[in-house]
Amino acid sequence: MTLRTYKVDPKLDLVLDRVIDVPKELVWKAWTNPEYLKKWFSPKPWQTTDCRIDLRAGGEFYTEMQSPEGQKFPGSGCILEVIPNERLVWTSALLPDYRPQGPAPENAKECSAMAFTCVLTLVTKGKGTHYTAHVMHGNVEQTKAHEKMGFHEGWGTCLDQLVAYVKTWK
Amino acid sequence: MTLRTYKVDPKLDLVLDRVIDVPKELVWKAWTNPEYLKKWFSPKPWQTTDCRIDLRAGGEFYTEMQSPEGQKFPGSGCILEVIPNERLVWTSALLPDYRPQGPAPENAKECSAMAFTCVLTLVTKGKGTHYTAHVMHGNVEQTKAHEKMGFHEGWGTCLDQLVAYVKTWK
Numbered sequence: 311m312t313l314r315t316y317k318v319d320p321k322l323d324l325v326l327d328r329v330i331d332v333p334k335e336l337v338w339k340a341w342t343n344p345e346y347l348k349k350w351f352s353p354k355p356w357q358t359t360d361c362r363i364d365l366r367a368g369g370e371f372y373t374e375m376q377s378p379e380g381q382k383f384p385g386s387g388c389i390l391e392v393i394p395n396e397r398l399v400w401t402s403a404l405l406p407d408y409r410p411q412g413p414a415p416e417n418a419k420e421c422s423a424m425a426f427t428c429v430l431t432l433v434t435k436g437k438g439t440h441y442t443a444h445v446m447h448g449n450v451e452q453t454k455a456h457e458k459m460g461f462h463e464g465w466g467t468c469l470d471q472l473v474a475y476v477k478t479w480k
Numbered sequence: 481m482t483l484r485t486y487k488v489d490p491k492l493d494l495v496l497d498r499v500i501d502v503p504k505e506l507v508w509k510a511w512t513n514p515e516y517l518k519k520w521f522s523p524k525p526w527q528t529t530d531c532r533i534d535l536r537a538g539g540e541f542y543t544e545m546q547s548p549e550g551q552k553f554p555g556s557g558c559i560l561e562v563i564p565n566e567r568l569v570w571t572s573a574l575l576p577d578y579r580p581q582g583p584a585p586e587n588a589k590e591c592s593a594m595a596f597t598c599v600l601t602l603v604t605k606g607k608g609t610h611y612t613a614h615v616m617h618g619n620v621e622q623t624k625a626h627e628k629m630g631f632h633e634g635w636g637t638c639l640d641q642l643v644a645y646v647k648t649w650k
Contacts, residue, residue, distance in 0.1 A: 314538075316577055367537065367561065368484075390560070390578050391537065403573050403580040405618070407486055408560050410573040410595035412619035425580035448575070449582035 316429045322453050326443040326465045334432035334439040336476040338395045350471035353464050370406035401427040486599045492623050496613040496635045504602035504609040506646040508565045520641035523634050540576040571597040
């Protein structure tokens with residue numbers, strides 16, 4: 311089966327594109343099992359303190375992050391596409407069962423107000439994986455804000471954590 | 481196959497639930513073919529002047545409505561679930577390929593700023609169809625605004641138009 315190509319819009323999208331030395335089946339497990347995801351999903355010293363994943367189109371993708379000071383940031387999103395070991399698409403713009411998110415409260419932190427869709431694509435590359443996280447936004451302001459928040463460092467650090475974690479399985 | 485049940489939240493959802501005397505296969509055709517949809521989708525004297533439907537999860541659901549004064553209101557949404565003759569789910573909260581909508585411009589009309597997800601369900605009832613349009617919102621304010629804009633009259637009138645139109649096919 312050929313994976314559908316999602317076109318990258320350089321003005322609206324941020325992309326983490328890297329080849330990693332672990333097989334895609336392990337990456338998939340780390341991304342789709344809540345207990346595993348909690349181990350790597352937030353850049354330390356942040357933690358992921360709770361997670362729920364209902365792995366189907368329309369299912370919940372819920373994470374709760376905790377800052378080093380102990381403040382919690384829960385976020386519920388919606389899964390859109392599931393192709394085991396190859397593709398996971400989810401969005402923070404919808405709640406489970408495709409309900410639109412309510413507008414962010416006035417006092418929300420920047421990161422809570424961020425609406426994005428993540429297209430994760432995993433392709434076998436030798437003994438490793440070509441890993442692409444394509445993150446789409448709705449306008450240039452949100453894209454720039456996400457980049458400024460440290461998208462590349464943040465998602466990159468988390469991917470390092472994922473790789474290190476799944477290597478402990480061997 | 482059993483259709484998944486989407487739970488109605490009475491505070492956040494608006495529902496048009498009616499039995500109509502045309503078969504679901506014709507209703508489906510009227511909803512999913514742009515040329516047919518244009519005939520009934522806007523309550524007269526409003527018109528639907530353009531429409532594009534890419535009938536797949538992630539595909540475009542685009543309509544352009546025109547007021548009696550000639551003002552045009554284009555709107556692009558995203559299709560989420562397609563079960564031929566039985567269920568169509570689409571949302572105005574996402575653009576095609578699941579990209580989040582940008583925030584509505586400050587000067588947008590109320591209806592353009594409305595984020596909702598429509599779960600259309602068609603079940604055979606005798607020689608007709610049990611027709612349910614379940615429209616989900618993200619917060620109470622938007623639900624009330626949609627109701628006040630005339631949800632029940634508007635969607636009801638359009639359904640009357642749909643039924644009258646498909647009867648001309650016989």
